[in-house]
Amino acid sequence: MAKQYDILCRLLLLGDSGVGKTCMLRRFTDSEFDSSHISTIGVDFKMKTLDIDGIKVRVQIWDTAGQERYQTITKQYYRRAQGIVFVYDVTNEPSFQHIGKWASDVDEYAPDKVQKILVGNKSDEELGRQVTKERGSKLAESYRMEFFETSASTNSNISESFTRATELVLRAHKRDVDNLLVSLDDYLEKAALEEEKGSRDTENTTQRTCAC
């Protein structure tokens, strides 16, 4: 079957248990929100195709379990990640404090080229807020990451944050993307030439047939 996309991009969601990683992913890929919390066991993934500057990018998003007991399993997925979305919960101070630990794990296990963004989820819960937007933004700046506050519940900034993470991965792999597009162009050009040649041959054959 013909490929429906040009490039595959792998993102990984990391953060404490309960910050809303699964809900963010389901909101992005299935436009759904579930208010119950069923902890992810190990890892799970979902896919979505995005059009970024005319390139069809198949984004594979790995949702990891935030619970400590699954960390041996989830760390095995860091190595293959191209982009990381660190998530904390704006109503949960410890989840914000733990971003440092998630980031140092990534430094240890993920490739150097990996692109990272920071997300403070549950921005709809203004009354229960424990982490200000300013603190989130400052932390992101200290890690040189882009920062988003999101709500899987109200669908605020969900698509924007996943799309931005994908764009950063594409930019970091620009040379590979350009090479791929060049080879695609070459292929299309060759196919067009072949087609043209084919129709000329047919014309010639037709002429020959006519001349006889």
Ligand SMILES: Nc1nc2c(ncn2[C@@H]2O[C@H](COP(=O)(O)OP(=O)(O)OP(=O)(O)O)[C@@H](O)[C@H]2O)c(=O)[nH]1
């Ligand atoms: N108010 C509000 N609640 C949210 C939001 N996102 C998630 N939740 C709730 O937070 C709880 C945990 O969400 P999950 O997506 O299961 O959390 P998780 O980070 O995947 O948790 P683990 O799988 O254990 O790592 C659920 O009860 C969700 O309904 C949000 O944006 N706003």
